[in-house]
Amino acid sequence: MLNLFTQARRAAGRAAVGATALALAGLTVPAHAQETIKVGVLHSLSGTMAISETTLKDTVLFMVQEQNAKGGVLGKKLEAVVVDPASNWPLFAEKARELIAKDKVAVVFGCWTSVSRKSVLPVFKELNSILFYPVQYEGEESERNVFYTGAAPNQQAIPAVDYLMENEGVKRWVLAGTDYVYPRTTNKILEAYLKSKGVPAEDIMINYTPFGHSDWQTIVADIKKFGSAGKKTAVVSTINGDANVPFYKELGNQGIKATDIPVVAFSVGEEELAGIDTKPLVGHLAAWNYFQSVDTPANKDFIAKWQAYTKNPKRVTNDPMEATVIGFNMWVKAVEKAGTTEPDKVIPALIGVAVPNLSGGFSAMMPNHHITKPVLIGEIKDDGQFDIVEQTPGLIVAEEWSPHLEGSKDLISDWRSPLNCGNFNVKTGKCGGAGN
């Protein structure tokens, strides 16, 4: 009896194992011939970064649908594979590996924070795939497998500072940021730049706050004090994400208006403003390469389609979205040029590809894997949109290695042969960074 029972249990166990194995096999081995090209989406849909990244996931899905309506790429339909790295940096690397190795995606659109990008870099190098990174960042990087469609510091921060100097006569600067790599590097570049323009050290105040800082009373009071020294003062803000709302609220509370001390922000766009009452913020500035209020037929068309796609007539668009759109279109064009989705063919084909951007011009992929962009300065309006007060006349080429920083001023990157290097040192004539 006992024996029988055990045997039965064993048999049942075996059957279960077999079923699992079958199920697994069914999942991993495609039952039919592959007819789609897979596109990976690596954006956080939960956790702290979901606030910003969810929109970009929607953008890629929207672009995939649009492209399929046009007949797909190379005669095949595109299929988006969405994973959720949950704002967890090591998980980004795991999910990237899953996308490339298991799902065999041809390209990945993803990441927001620099730390998530750094975390997936080794995976993309090892498995030789392509990542499109759509967010403005601190520069100091150029990798063979990554294409940067967001702004480098010279495509956002420096034109903003120039605007304030020329148009608002700003003489005193507060560089306020969240304490991590993007604000620290950007502020280092800005500090060197301001000093090169003759701003004395005592007229620059640098302040860092922790992530999610919510009590801004002391810092805003300090800014007010710093700004009342008889010279026109402005705040250059690299404050990240959620911390912006209480910061702007406190500015309003303490009665600091844009006409007194303007704040120019590099991380505040239409999405962030959607959560605040913008009336006290009118006149504060942001520098981006795209605003929803850009008045071009291409942009109007895009907004209409996007709002129809999301079924929300109030859904806003923003700069990282435009960067995603540009990256997507560039990839499609390069794949069509190369006739294959093979990364080794697509990567060289991407260089030199130019696609229309939404502000009325063409953005081109340069040999440093960054793109050319116009720079726009906007003032916040009371409806949460931006009034574009300045636009650079031409396109700006990214300086991925800042000439204002000691460690990077001798470096260039060029991914065309014969150089094929992301950090070529022009002084030593060697590929391999600042250290000789």
Place this chain on the structure above:
Amino acid sequence: MISSARLRRLSCALLLALYGLCGALFSQPALAQDISAPLAQLATDNYADTEAALGALALSGSPAAAGIVAALADGKLVFSAAPRQVFLRTETGLVDPLTLQPVADPPAVKPVRVNNRVRRAIEAANGTLSLVSPDPAKRLEAATAVARSRDTAALPALDLALSKEADPKVKTALTLARASIVMGQPGVSDAERIAAIGLVGAEGNQDALAILQGVPADSSPAVKQAAADAIAGIERSLAMWSMAQNVWYGLSLGSVLLLAAIGLAITFGVMGVINMAHGEMVMLGAYTTFVVQDAIRTYNPGLFDWSLIIAIPLAFLFTGLIGVIIERTVIRFLYGRALETLLATWGISLILQQAIRTIFGPTNREVGAPSWMSGSFDIGQLAITSGRLWIIVFAILVFVALLATLRMTRIGLEMRAVTQNRRMAASMGIRTNWVDAMTFGLGSGIAGIAGVALSQIDNVSPNLGQSYIIDSFLVVVFGGVGNLWGTLVGAMSLGIANKLLEPYAGAVLGKIALLVIVILFIQKRPRGLFALKGRSIEA
């Protein structure tokens, strides 16, 4: 050097701006103000031109000037490129800025653009134009605006306004405005400058400091000395005030910490449940406020100022209910197993966050401030924002109410009895299960109320709770587990210590230093500031 003719024109100009009658009273041709040049200059996309045109308009004395400046500020001034002409946009259509007659055949127009620079010029122009307004409050405002802009062009208008001013308060403001302009102007005598410095220095505030620091570098030693003395005096008094300001900021931060922690003082402090979902209760309270405001905006916008008051009981009931459900379905099976409770409540917190993200989306939701919570006022040099003041008052009210509930009500008595000696309480006929659920519900409900207040100063996003959970535990542990007074003192002392450290150490280091201090303190006194005495704690 102002010629008498110019002065007369100006005086008339100001009257014109005020009454719009001047033309009728004096029909000299010289007074038929020709502002066609600045008007044409306004028809532009160039900010520098707009600014120049505004300056000319402000001093032109045309009766239409005030209307045009106001229209520009409201974005209602539009222009056509060909012919270069400006119009006012009204509800009925475009009108001519001078005659206010409708335009018969309106051309394609776009608004004259405004940026910060133009906005400053508008403020200055408005200041100049309304210096002679019949309303003393407006005159006061104008005087302050002129003092701020330090626009030398406004000097004649100021002199004129001064000679006519009767209201002593406005007169002081005008004198001050004049002094701040005179100080930076070339060709003013030393005596006049020193007098101006004295006047401005007596103000003793941040603005005065800014004006004094603007004394030209080439002025005589006597002037410089006077300015330096005045600056030193102001800085001394400001240093004292800044100490008071820091304590105020500390109280304000302390009240926020108290609000965030007080619910946890019940669920963790009294019941001993390591409740990682506490922050999410705060978040749910904030979202309740959002839903209430949304409903009010849709159905009855007149009630908006009451939205927070309405949200408070709703948030309490809603989060309290969620708390009871969590206690009945999860926590009651885990009493006495601290680690499992920690993991389970952490899981609940993730579920709640993602649920809210799915329902409301991952982006921030806008919760507006009722009118009585916006704005600020000054006590001496102390700037007090109404919102922060109300949050302090609210935190204290919640604290007192909670204390009263525990001390004076039947359920409070039962709660204390159950936490002090569960078996004895049970044998006295208290339904301990029910009391557990109510206690957890009360703690959660209080957290929800805190969420209503925190929605005023923080983002209403699914991540709201996470930023408060660590601080809340810090406060409760530091203050002494199981003691409400400990939570109060703990929150206030951590708040004030943080704000006193911040100016010296910076926000990041300040926070680290505070954490280290609390850790060392806990090493010395593991039960916090106010340890609960008695046998119950040993059990």
